[in-house]
Amino acid sequence: MTTVLFVHGTGVRNPGYEETFKLIEKAVHLERPDVKVERCLWGDKLGTKLNAQGASIPLYDSTLALDEEEEDYSIVLWQQLYNNPLYELQVLSLKPGDETAGNPFGEKPGDELNSRVERLNPSTELQAKLDVAGIAEVFEPARDTVIQSEAYHQALQNASEELGEYRDAIARAIVAQAMLDCEQQEKHPPILTDAELRDEVVKLLSLALGEAELGIGDWVVKPLSQLAQPIGTFYLKRRRGIITQSVSPTPCDILLYQGRGDRIRDFIRAKIEQAEPPVVLLAHSLGGIACVDLLVQQALPPVELLITAGSQAPFFYEINALYSLEYGEPLPDYFPSWLNIYDLRDFLSYIGANVFPNKVQDVLVDSKQPFPRSHGAYWTNKAVWKAIIPRLP
Missing domain, CATH: 3.40.50.1820 (Alpha/Beta hydrolase fold, catalytic domain)
Known part of the structure; x- marks a missing residue:
């Protein structure tokens, strides 16, 4: 054998x-x-x-510059989301709202989407994919963390009638938060390294919230293009002790x-x-x-x-x-x-x-x-x- x-x-x-x-x-x-x-x-x-609990590590910032010129925006975006699941929503929260959208005295475009997120009951297909990905147990807490964030509410407050990029951003935020929760709990489900599986979960989740576009809006692309070259510095420059321990x-x-x-x-x-x-x-x-x-x-x-x-x-x-x-x-x-x-x-x-x-x-x-x-x-x-x-x- x-x-x-x-x-x-x-x-x-x-x-x-x-x-x-x-x-x-x-x-x-x-x-x-x-x-x-x-x-x-x-x-x-x-x-x-x-052996001496890091006694040899000086307490100063350290950077690690990586050449990311050829990285596409999706990968640069996920680099940010792995570190901060609310990153995309924070960027969208800065987008000016459409003052002509919706009834100024009634429901705004983002209200319906928020209702869908809060009432979401995963379909059989989505639940099965969450199980395969290894994040079924942390999915609900991750969704609650995103819903309760200021970035989430501010982004939906400014949302226009075109909600596709918001649905996708929320789906990515929830999945990224679930992944971060797993890492903090020292769990290592397949989704942490399987980009295809990660994107399948995001797609099913976005579809559950409406029609999925699975693209990145122009408003988010601009800061991503600025991050594309110095992303290694952005990701690693803080607190050398933590870097030494984890990387x-x-x-x-x-x-x-x-x-x-x-x-x-x-x-x-x-x-x-x-x-x-x-x-x-x-x-x-x-x-x-x-x-x-x-x-x-x-x-x-x-x-x-x-x-x-x-x-x-x-x-x-x-x-x-x-x-x-x-x-x-x-x-x-x-x-x-x-x-x-x-x-x-x-x-x-x-x-x-x-x-x-x-x-x-x-x-x-x-x-x-x-x-x-x-x-x-x-x-x-x-x-x-x-x-x-x-x-x-």
Whole structure:
């Protein structure tokens, strides 16, 4: 029986590992129920942590500039909504109202929409999609949070007869709030990384409120265009301590790996020896670096295929920082087949075919997620599994 061994990328108390593992197991078994999927959770024992509760981190602002010139407005908008679910409604609240719309002494255009939002009872289709997305339990509280916000009421106060952009904005706000609530509760449902699933939920919710347009109005596009270039600074510049705690597991674990990687490689080797061959190593991020080093250092016949996603191993080799192999030296003949999956929106993913000619097959996918969320969005991307499943022994 073929064994797929999932080697994760981040370390101690790896957030969302169990949910990610279940996603991978489900995706593999959907096409290959005969394949055994097993964990290789090295982070709990060997990953990094702030041993002195962040005593080494200076209290000053830090920025991380990212080149987002090619990001479309939808992705830039979701970057804002992930951080502030009310962002789009706040922008719409600044839009001048149409003084000729509606009866000045009676119901305004936004009143009917508000009534629909308050009375909304999810249809069977919408409820089923909320269950699949993993936000069914937090949907109602998220809707209440949006309804009770000043931005929501001010936006509807100014709304004109054309309510399409308002319905879509409210739907996105509720879904974004539900996602944020899950993250704050340390839950990791599929919708957090699956842009297609996220957009399906938004569409059904917007349709429940009226005719969905699923576009972004000109009033919102203008500030988004201004945010498109400095979005990385906007997103990350506040409070370095929080950034270090929430964004830095990968670089911190890479530093640990460079100094004490032998223990991580020994852990992976032991898991391979315990697994039923043939073995497929499915490695994310730093897990890919560790697997490449391990497979270079010694022949491991049970391993027939290495699959890396969002991995920095090719980059490490190019800058001569790969532990096991000097730049210019080829991969050994016994190195197994290597499938490398990358995403242009994931700035921690690299391509291998140009530095290891005829040894690596690179596959490009698009999560339609902004960075850094794109780095964890591989396992809910159908294109990833379309590339993986046919390659399994």
